[in-house]
Amino acid sequence: MVSRASLNGERPLSPEVAIEARGISKAFRIPHERRDTVREHFLHPMKRTSYEANEVLRDISFSIKKGERFGVVGRNGSGKTTLLKTIAGIYRADAGEVIIDGMLSPFIELGVGFNMELTARDNIIISGTLLGLSKSDLEERFDEIIAFAELERFVDQRLKNYSSGMQVRLAYSVAIQVPFDILLVDEVLAVGDAKFQQKCAGTFDEFQEAGKTLILVSHSPIAVRDYCDRAILLEDGAIASIGPADEVVDFYLEREGIGPQFKDLNR
Amino acid sequence: MASLETDLREPIPVNRDVGRMAQFRRIRRLVAVLTAMDIKIKYGDSALGYVWTIGKPMALFSILYVVFGKLVRFANVGPHYALSLLIGVMLWTYFADGVTRTMNSLVTSGNLMRKLPFPRLVIPLAASLTAFVTFGLGLLAIAIFIATNGLVPRLDWLLLILELVELYLFILGLGLVLGVMYVRLRDVAQVWELAMQLLFFLAPIVYPFTQAPARWRQVMLLNPFTQIMQDSRSLIIYPDHNVIAAHASISPLRVLPLLVVAFTLGLGIYLFKREEPWFPERV
Numbered sequence: 001m002v003s004r005a006s007l008n009g010e011r012p013l014s015p016e017v018a019i020e021a022r023g024i025s026k027a028f029r030i031p032h033e034r035r036d037t038v039r040e041h042f043l044h045p046m047k048r049t050s051y052e053a054n055e056v057l058r059d060i061s062f063s064i065k066k067g068e069r070f071g072v073v074g075r076n077g078s079g080k081t082t083l084l085k086t087i088a089g090i091y092r093a094d095a096g097e098v099i100i101d102g103m104l105s106p107f108i109e110l111g112v113g114f115n116m117e118l119t120a121r122d123n124i125i126i127s128g129t130l131l132g133l134s135k136s137d138l139e140e141r142f143d144e145i146i147a148f149a150e151l152e153r154f155v156d157q158r159l160k161n162y163s164s165g166m167q168v169r170l171a172y173s174v175a176i177q178v179p180f181d182i183l184l185v186d187e188v189l190a191v192g193d194a195k196f197q198q199k200c201a202g203t204f205d206e207f208q209e210a211g212k213t214l215i216l217v218s219h220s221p222i223a224v225r226d227y228c229d230r231a232i233l234l235e236d237g238a239i240a241s242i243g244p245a246d247e248v249v250d251f252y253l254e255r256e257g258i259g260p261q262f263k264d265l266n267r
Numbered sequence: 268m269a270s271l272e273t274d275l276r277e278p279i280p281v282n283r284d285v286g287r288m289a290q291f292r293r294i295r296r297l298v299a300v301l302t303a304m305d306i307k308i309k310y311g312d313s314a315l316g317y318v319w320t321i322g323k324p325m326a327l328f329s330i331l332y333v334v335f336g337k338l339v340r341f342a343n344v345g346p347h348y349a350l351s352l353l354i355g356v357m358l359w360t361y362f363a364d365g366v367t368r369t370m371n372s373l374v375t376s377g378n379l380m381r382k383l384p385f386p387r388l389v390i391p392l393a394a395s396l397t398a399f400v401t402f403g404l405g406l407l408a409i410a411i412f413i414a415t416n417g418l419v420p421r422l423d424w425l426l427l428i429l430e431l432v433e434l435y436l437f438i439l440g441l442g443l444v445l446g447v448m449y450v451r452l453r454d455v456a457q458v459w460e461l462a463m464q465l466l467f468f469l470a471p472i473v474y475p476f477t478q479a480p481a482r483w484r485q486v487m488l489l490n491p492f493t494q495i496m497q498d499s500r501s502l503i504i505y506p507d508h509n510v511i512a513a514h515a516s517i518s519p520l521r522v523l524p525l526l527v528v529a530f531t532l533g534l535g536i537y538l539f540k541r542e543e544p545w546f547p548e549r550v
Binding site: 028085088089090091092106108109111112113114115117118122125126127129130131132134135 | 293296297301304307308311378379381382383544545548
């Protein structure tokens with residue numbers, strides 16, 4: 001649960017905007033030779049400053065309206081997940097700001113930070129609490145979380161005995177049962193069986209009816225085209241294209257040299 | 268299978284403009300949940316979980332008692348060497364376990380921090396509280412020993428609560444300082460392991476405090492652990508000896524360990540707040 005409405009009151013959001021990114025940049029400092037031990041610091045004291053700044057996001061600006069379904073496409077390593085994490089407040093941007101109006105539920109890298117040594121029940125309690133559910137909320141919603149993930153028989157098994165698909169189902173189920181206005185979804189459609197994918201798609205429709213905002217990151221451009229109103233294409237951390245989802249996706253597919261005959265393969 | 272209609276109700280309304288009290292309650296709940304889970308993980312895979320918690324320090328105590336109480340006999344030990352040693356060993360176990368847990372907690376929670384935004388401070392708070400709960404069992408052992416030593420509880424033993432609060436704050440402060448450093452530099456764990464060996468013998472756990480040269484005792488008392496341990500022993504075993512509260516009026520030097528605790532905690536919180544935004548990408 002994140003609620004960071006108008007971080008600095010200078011230019012407040014207009015009321016119909018849910019998320020506004022204003023020129024955000026993010027770089028990771030990567031030492032050329034990773035030196036995590038004192039010995040290395042002593043052996044090569046002069047090499048200390050040889051960092052390589054790996055710019056993952058470059059001057060990203062966009063604005064997402066409330067109730068909008070917004071897609072993010074791009075190759076592996078183009079900055080999609082970093083963008084989501086910066087929006088969620090997990091990473092701090094080096095420059096620019098993200099302004100959010102509403103409560104946000106993140107489902108990033110297919111998880112909500114589960115602990116493999118604990119049972120599904122305990123993990124629901126931890127993640128649910130961290131995402132803002134009170135004790136009574138949790139009790140009230142526990143059965144629904146389990147039911148949506150269809151894991152009734154496995155509630156008291158430890159997650160290390162779960163298949164990866166089962167873990168993802170559970171994580172997504174937690175993420176959508178916490179109170180939120182904005183949902184960040186990273187690649188949920190790429191995993192899980194066909195039935196669960198269909199179920200997720202169904203939830204997207206319900207969120208839209210309820211006026212909630214959705215940000216969907218996907219390797220699969222088809223998913224973004226099908227489920228999103230607008231989209232951005234990220235290339236090396238910069239916005240290469242922004243606009244209606246189908247146009248952005250077509251642009252992306254052409255740019256990647258993928259012909260139209262491929263476009264429907266992922267359906 | 269549940270239908271979608273029942274799955275996705277309106278969110279439970281949460282007051283967005285959370286006040287300080289609401290924020291405090293939320294953090295308290297997060298810490299409580301994480302502590303409970305820490306304890307669960309700790310004992311999850313062991314058949315004798317709780318037995319180990321008390322068994323390990325008791326084993327350490329027994330070894331030290333045989334070596335230093337029976338083989339090496341110190342000249343000027345008081346009448347309750349065993350109890351004195353037990354108090355020292357239990358406090359030490361709590362201190363070492365607490366700092367180590369708090370230090371490790373950030374690095375071991377990397378997965379959580381990379382996926383969810385939440386006040387990161389709850390992680391070291393939960394780790395240090397897990398150590399405190401574990402120490403509760405150690406207190407039980409001390410209580411049994413006190414009873415068998417024929418000591419009668421007195422009202423001023425309530426001052427022990429203050430000593431334990433001070434020890435907790437010291438553990439938290441030191442754990443924060445080391446934990447923040449550990450995120451950047453993985454040698455910290457090795458250094459801390461060695462430092463623990465040193466600190467164990469720098470503090471008068473196995474030998475009587477009076478064994479140390481008089482001029483060194485003031486210096487040794489700068490270590491808050493030594494001060495807390497000596498005060499606790501005095502309170503329990505030697506009621507005629509004065510504790511810090513009484514000494515403060517006599518010798519202002521006796522408040523120095525309190526300043527060390529305050530400084531350590533302040534430094535820990537400062538470093539934590541400064542580094543917090545970068546934990547997810549560094550751990």
